[in-house]
Amino acid sequence: MDKDIKSIEVRDLVKKFGDFTAVNDISFHVFKGEIFGFLGANGAGKTTAMRILCGQSHPTSGEGSVAGFSIVNEQEKIKKHIGYMSQKFSLYPDLKVWENIELFGGIYGLSDKQIAEKTESMLKALDMEKAKDMYVSDIPLGWKQKLAFSIAMVHDPEIVFLDEPTGGVDPVTRRSFWELIYKAASTGVTVFVTTHYMDEAEYCDRVSVMVDGRIEALGSPAELKGRYEAKDMDEVFTKIAGRR
Amino acid sequence: MKEIFAFIQKAFRHIFRDRRTTLIVLVMPIVQIILFGFAISTEVHNAVVDVVGDPGDPVVRNIIDRIDNNKYLSIGEFHNSPSEAEVRIRKGKAKAFLCFESDFDKKFSSQGKAVIQIVSDGSDPNSAQIVMNYIKGVLQSSQVEFSERMFGVGTTSMRPNVQLMYNPAMNSSYNFVPGVMGLILMLICSMMTAVSIVEEKEMGTMELVLVSPVKPFWIILSKLIPYLFLSLINFVSVLLLAHYVMEVPIRGSLTLLSFSALIFVGSSLGLGLLVSVISKTQQTAMLLCGMGLTMPTMLLSGIIFPCESMPVALQVLSDFIPAKWFIIIVKKIMIQGVGLQEIAKELTVLSGMAVFLLWVSVKNFKTRL
Numbered sequence: 001m002d003k004d005i006k007s008i009e010v011r012d013l014v015k016k017f018g019d020f021t022a023v024n025d026i027s028f029h030v031f032k033g034e035i036f037g038f039l040g041a042n043g044a045g046k047t048t049a050m051r052i053l054c055g056q057s058h059p060t061s062g063e064g065s066v067a068g069f070s071i072v073n074e075q076e077k078i079k080k081h082i083g084y085m086s087q088k089f090s091l092y093p094d095l096k097v098w099e100n101i102e103l104f105g106g107i108y109g110l111s112d113k114q115i116a117e118k119t120e121s122m123l124k125a126l127d128m129e130k131a132k133d134m135y136v137s138d139i140p141l142g143w144k145q146k147l148a149f150s151i152a153m154v155h156d157p158e159i160v161f162l163d164e165p166t167g168g169v170d171p172v173t174r175r176s177f178w179e180l181i182y183k184a185a186s187t188g189v190t191v192f193v194t195t196h197y198m199d200e201a202e203y204c205d206r207v208s209v210m211v212d213g214r215i216e217a218l219g220s221p222a223e224l225k226g227r228y229e230a231k232d233m234d235e236v237f238t239k240i241a242g243r244r
Numbered sequence: 245m246k247e248i249f250a251f252i253q254k255a256f257r258h259i260f261r262d263r264r265t266t267l268i269v270l271v272m273p274i275v276q277i278i279l280f281g282f283a284i285s286t287e288v289h290n291a292v293v294d295v296v297g298d299p300g301d302p303v304v305r306n307i308i309d310r311i312d313n314n315k316y317l318s319i320g321e322f323h324n325s326p327s328e329a330e331v332r333i334r335k336g337k338a339k340a341f342l343c344f345e346s347d348f349d350k351k352f353s354s355q356g357k358a359v360i361q362i363v364s365d366g367s368d369p370n371s372a373q374i375v376m377n378y379i380k381g382v383l384q385s386s387q388v389e390f391s392e393r394m395f396g397v398g399t400t401s402m403r404p405n406v407q408l409m410y411n412p413a414m415n416s417s418y419n420f421v422p423g424v425m426g427l428i429l430m431l432i433c434s435m436m437t438a439v440s441i442v443e444e445k446e447m448g449t450m451e452l453v454l455v456s457p458v459k460p461f462w463i464i465l466s467k468l469i470p471y472l473f474l475s476l477i478n479f480v481s482v483l484l485l486a487h488y489v490m491e492v493p494i495r496g497s498l499t500l501l502s503f504s505a506l507i508f509v510g511s512s513l514g515l516g517l518l519v520s521v522i523s524k525t526q527q528t529a530m531l532l533c534g535m536g537l538t539m540p541t542m543l544l545s546g547i548i549f550p551c552e553s554m555p556v557a558l559q560v561l562s563d564f565i566p567a568k569w570f571i572i573i574v575k576k577i578m579i580q581g582v583g584l585q586e587i588a589k590e591l592t593v594l595s596g597m598a599v600f601l602l603w604v605s606v607k608n609f610k611t612r613l
Contacts, residue, residue, distance in 0.1 A: 054455050079457040090452040094261050095254065106250025107456045 001205060005032040007159050007190035008053060010064035010071075015048050015057070022048040024213035025062070030206075032158075035181060035191045037201045040210030041241045046194050047163070049210070053192070054161055055079045067158045080108070083152035083160035091148050093137035097128065100136055101151060108155035122150045142173035149180055153189070160184065162193040166200065178203050198234040207233070209240045216240050247458045251466035258440065259470050269436065273428045273478045274485060280420040281490045288374045292320040292337065294329045297344030303352050303390070304344050307360075310382050311342075317378055326363070333365050340364035340375050353394070410579050417490040422574035423547030425482050426567040429505065430512045430541055432475050435533040437516030441467055442529040445520075460609055468513050475509050486578075495581025501574065504587070507594050508570040514601025515566070521608045541567045566601075569594045 008030040015023040023045045030036040040046045051057040053066050055075030064071045067081040091100045098119055105115035123129045126146050131139055136147070145165060152160055162181075166174045178200065185191050193204065201207050201221060208218040217224055217240050221233055230236045260266055293311055297304050299322050312319040320338050323329045329341040343361035345351060352358040362379055364372040411418045444450040453463055479502070486492040494501070515537060523529040542548060544562040551562050562568050569590045576582045576590075584591075 056455060076457060079455060082455075084452065084455040086448050086451050090448045092254070092258070092449060093447070095257055099254070099257060103250050103254045104456075106253075107247050107453070107458055109247060109457075111246075 001034045001185075002032040002188070006030065007032045007034070008036075008064070008066050008192065010053070011062060013049065013052065013062035013064060014060045015045075015052060016060045021213055023052070023059075026210075026213075026215045028208055028215060028218060030159075030190055030192060032190055033185055033188045035185050035193065035203065035205045037204035037207035038192060038194045038210070039201055039207055039237060040194075044210040044241070045213040046210055050161060050163060050192075050194065053078075054082060054084055080155075081158050083155070083157040084163075085148050085152040085160070085165050086163050091136045091144060091151065094135065096133055096135055097123070097139070097147065098132050100147070101154065104151045105154050110155060118154055122154070126150060142169055142176070145169065145173075145177055146180060149177070153184060157189070159190040159192060162191065164194055164196060166195070166197065171199070174200065198232065198237055201233040201237070209237060211241050247456075248462050248466055251458070251463065252469050255440075255466055255470045256473075259474070269432055269474055270477065270481075273424070273482050276424050276428060277421065277482055277485050277490070280424050281417045281486075288316055288339075288371050288378070290318050291316060291339040291371070291375045291378070293317050293375070293379065294320045294323060294332055294338040294341035295344070296323045296326050296329050296341060297348065298346065301344070301347075301349045303349045303358075307342075307344075307383065307386055310386055311379065314378060314382055317375070317382070329363070333363075338365075339371065340379065342379070352390070356394075415490075415492070417486070417492055418575075418579050420547070421482070421486040421490060421492045422571045422578065423545070425479070425486075425505075425574055426508070426545060426571045427538070427541060427547060428478055428482060429475050429509055429570075430515070430567050431533075431538060432478060433471055433509050433512035434516035434519065434537055435530070436474070437468060437471050437513055438519035438523065438529040438533055439526055440471075441517070441520035442523050442526050445524070446526060461606060464517065464606055464609055468517075471513065471516075472509060475512075479505050492578060493581075494578050496577035496583065500584060500587075501577045504570065504573045504577070504591060504594070507591065507598050508566060511566040511594060511598035511601050514598060514605050517605035517609065518601060521605055541565055544568065545571055547571065566594060566597045569597075 006029045008028075010029070011027045013023055013026050014021065026049065038046055038050065048057070052059050052071055053064075055066070055071065055078035058075075059071060066078045069075075069077040069081070071078065092103070095103065101119045101122060102115055105118055110118065119132075123132055126143070128139075128143060128147065131143065136144060139147070149160075149162070149165065152162075166177050169177070174197070181191055181193070181203075193200075195201060204221065206218065206220050207224065208215045209224075210216065217227070217236075219227070221236075224230075224236045225232065228236045228239045230239060295304075295308060299305065299308070308319055311317050321332065323332075323341070326341070326343055329338070329343075332338040333341065341363050343363065345359045348358050360383065362376060364376050366372050441450070444453070454460065483494070483501075487494055516533070519529050519532045519537070523532055540561075544551070544554070544558060545565050545568040546562070547567075551559055551568065554562065573587045573590045573594070576587050580586075
């Protein structure tokens, strides 16, 4: 983690849909190479906030920057410099493994040569060389998620957004998925992750907990556990989110 | 540009990987043309006409021979009473029967007046009407001939000389081929496009694609191009089949026809996009395309029922169906052989619809996702 550089910085961010305030005046920052956990109950405003950070939605008010570009008027530039992996598994199941890599390499403007190199190195790193010609629908869920993560990183983004990346897999597979995340963070990639699994929250450098559109708590897992006198993040979350 | 190419390549992979769908899409038009062209025919061939009366009577004999020689009619059995003939109609063995007055020849030559009754099977009003008309035609021409023989030429008699322009043989395929062409192009372009886009929404891959730096407009375009290509194949196969198997002429310019088809495909793609913007699930998209687009097109575009005979409200409604205009254009170019000037109005309306539909759907595409 490099505490001199802020990859994401948000000040007084508000997003309203009609009368409903989905994101209510939040401010925070994420350092370069940090693993930042973005927690909150369903409907707390996580997804809305994340969409704004990914350049998919305009904030109602407030300002901020992602990878050095403004979230208000430089959304197209943001899109080029971030990676994104969605909560729903998001590769094309009827395309082969290498075709998926080729597609997303193409979408992010890589040359044919770069795509070929990426395909080789990625499959080697994932130990999936044999699966190159398999359809994505035929490979195990754990592999799919690792592949989706690697593909989200195909264009070497500065920040990668993970929206509930490990839904539906067992703890062992989740653990090995997090090894990928650590590896990425160690090379200076900022990881912004939402999750419902509190054991995953423990792996983050810092976490924020959103309740009703506001950030109620922000700090390292150890700090939060101390502040709320809880034995684990599960208890912290229940105390914050269940308080209202 | 590379980004777009990657997308288009992917869309083609989707289509051809799903072999069953591809096969359906490519074979369906052929089956439809054959079905409409051969099976669903409104023409009447060799309708059986029974006779009640005296077959030995010379005038009766003459009329019966004329009917039997008509290529659309043939004489079945002779009966002594109408009730016997009715049994034959009830059994479906005969389409109609003629009832000649007794002493037909004598009354006809002495009094100049004799009665024939035509009874036909009204449970199928369409073909009953057609059979009646054929019989009436035969009777009329024999009457003219008889009166000429009896009173000499020059007596006042009207002799209609009927000619059907463009389609002298009354081939119903002249009507169905343009109709089916419109229907198929619309079905492929709108339904396939809508379903494939909604499928991506359902899978969540659309979200992933929209996070990427590729502009939504290009995403839409890359989704449309493969279906444009498929409909091109369909257009060619329908045209070949129509021309060489159904023997429908292509009297006008092929270039103009293809250009009009392209405009029509544009409007159908627009409809498909619009459906995909509205629907959240593939089922909704299918239902909307099936019930909301295909059914009205079948019923209101003039494929089966002529627009002119509809109530005014439905006629107005039918004006909003792109297929109606396309079918008119196809008929005019293929069968009448007219040029750009004669189809200018229809083509303008169609182009307007295409531009409007594409504009509205592209504009709403991202915001509604």
